[in-house]
Amino acid sequence: MSKSIYEQIGGSAAMDAAVDLFYRKVLSDERVSEFFDDVDMERQAAKQKGFLTMVTGGPNNYTGRNMRDAHAKLVAQGLNDGHVDVIIELLGETLSELGVDAEQIKQVAALAESVRDDVLGRGAAN
Amino acid sequence: MTIDAIRRCAGEVLEIRLRIAKPLAYRGGQFVTLIRRDDGLARPYSLASPADAEQLELHVRHYPDGAMSGWLASASPGTELELRGPYGECFYVDDDLDRPLLLVGTGTGLAPLYGIVRDALAAGHRGSITLLHGALRSADLYHRDELAALAAGHENLEVVASALEVEAGVDSVDSTPIDALALDRAALSDHDALRVYVCGAPALVSGLRRRLFIAGVPLRAILADAFLPAAGA
Numbered sequence: 197m198s199k200s201i202y203e204q205i206g207g208s209a210a211m212d213a214a215v216d217l218f219y220r221k222v223l224s225d226e227r228v229s230e231f232f233d234d235v236d237m238e239r240q241a242a243k244q245k246g247f248l249t250m251v252t253g254g255p256n257n258y259t260g261r262n263m264r265d266a267h268a269k270l271v272a273q274g275l276n277d278g279h280v281d282v283i284i285e286l287l288g289e290t291l292s293e294l295g296v297d298a299e300q301i302k303q304v305a306a307l308a309e310s311v312r313d314d315v316l317g318r319g320a321a322n
Numbered sequence: 323m324t325i326d327a328i329r330r331c332a333g334e335v336l337e338i339r340l341r342i343a344k345p346l347a348y349r350g351g352q353f354v355t356l357i358r359r360d361d362g363l364a365r366p367y368s369l370a371s372p373a374d375a376e377q378l379e380l381h382v383r384h385y386p387d388g389a390m391s392g393w394l395a396s397a398s399p400g401t402e403l404e405l406r407g408p409y410g411e412c413f414y415v416d417d418d419l420d421r422p423l424l425l426v427g428t429g430t431g432l433a434p435l436y437g438i439v440r441d442a443l444a445a446g447h448r449g450s451i452t453l454l455h456g457a458l459r460s461a462d463l464y465h466r467d468e469l470a471a472l473a474a475g476h477e478n479l480e481v482v483a484s485a486l487e488v489e490a491g492v493d494s495v496d497s498t499p500i501d502a503l504a505l506d507r508a509a510l511s512d513h514d515a516l517r518v519y520v521c522g523a524p525a526l527v528s529g530l531r532r533r534l535f536i537a538g539v540p541l542r543a544i545l546a547d548a549f550l551p552a553a554g555a
């Protein structure tokens with residue numbers, strides 16, 4: 197079995213570096229920054245680590261229902277497909293800065309795509 | 323624990339010295355909870371004294387209608403108090419004596435920084451240490467002589483005072499807002515080595531932490547204590 201991208205880029209320690217990069221991009225991007233206006237930056241960073249671990253195939257216990265619950269409030273605030281596109285774009289930039297190649301970034305994007313409907317609260321809950 | 327001495331400083335600040343019954347293991351910059359004996363009223367205050375000093379030093383901003391600070395302002399030496407702690411992660415760590423340190427505080431946000439800077443100097447810190455102390459009015463900047471004396475004795479320490487309103491005749495106070503000064507200083511440092519401490523007014527702390535982070539300082543390198551008011555105050 198091939199290694200997950202999570203393992204290839206260095207596991208948990210690499211995730212910490214990735215979180216800073218990714219979270220910084222998200223806070224600086226006016227298209228999505230308002231969704232991350234949490235004053236408790238440590239708490240928010242921990243969730244970003246959860247996000248990055250999940251989409252790179254690392255160890256996580258997230259389910260479709262978790263993803264609905266985690267984003268339900270944001271959907272009520274207007275979260276839509278455009279925002280998901282931005283997040284996937286920023287995710288790609290982050291991984292590319294960490295030296296992940298284009299082919300692998302495509303796989304990560306596909307993993308993120310696979311929960312798009314759950315994140316946006318569409319379709320049946322599983 | 324007993325109040326040894328109370329001194330009134332500029333900016334409505336009380337410098338309070340406490341004698342502790344048994345030794346307390348702590349680092350400058352951590353905080354303790356002071357508890358009034360009569361009724362259990364409790365408030366957190368940061369430790370301005372260096373690690374493990376037997377006499378604790380606190381800087382308390384006196385709010386005339388403040389339950390604890392108003393009471394402390396009229397307390398006399400010999401008054402007994404209870405203490406809990408120490409708590410908090412905002413202190414000097416000697417993992418790299420050469421890294422640049424940036425310490426930023428408004429008002430009594432200087433208290434933890436004064437403990438941290440003295441711990442750093444005692445540990446033989448070699449990297450540059452920049453301490454920025456801000457207030458609304460220059461007349462509210464306290465401990466200026468103490469800080470100047472400290473800086474005079476240590477080549478790697480620079481102290482910068484900042485106030486939005488600088489009274490006529492007052493020199494060496496920068497009228498640039500403290501957050502702008504902090505971002506300028508951070509931009510001049512190696513982001514991967516820099517460690518930043520931000521203490522005091524909650525709006526300064528959360529705003530500056532966010533802007534420093536966006537500017538490239540790793541989240542883990544920013545240690546902060548926001549002086550949040552007590553619930554219901």
Ligand SMILES: Cc1cc2nc3c(=O)[nH]c(=O)nc-3n(C[C@H](O)[C@H](O)[C@H](O)COP(=O)(O)OP(=O)(O)OC[C@H]3O[C@@H](n4cnc5c(N)ncnc54)[C@H](O)[C@@H]3O)c2cc1C
Pocket residue numbers: 353365366367368369381382383384385387388389390391392430431433434547548549550551552555
């Ligand atoms: C981790 C931590 C560390 C702290 N360290 C220090 C320290 O080293 N030195 C220090 O002076 N304080 C520090 N504080 C704040 C301190 O704990 C009290 O909140 C403060 O002294 C006010 O308490 P009080 O009982 O006097 O006023 P309260 O009775 O709680 O408040 C009464 C009134 O005082 C005024 N007031 C109180 N706080 C503020 C404020 N921040 N801005 C404007 N008006 C206010 C308001 O009018 C308020 O209605 C710290 C807080 C935290 C959470």
Ligand code: HEM
Pocket residue numbers: 228231232234243244246247250251258263266267270275279280281283284308309311312315
């Ligand atoms: C692309 C698909 C996405 C995936 C796989 C994903 C995944 C996650 C995960 C795993 C968490 C952590 C949940 C937790 O630990 O509690 C989370 C939280 C969060 N996500 Fe997403 N997310 C996606 C899209 C988005 C988008 C588009 C936005 C906004 C623009 C967003 C904003 C947030 C916020 C603000 C939180 C924290 C919620 C809170 O504080 O409770 N996410 N996400």
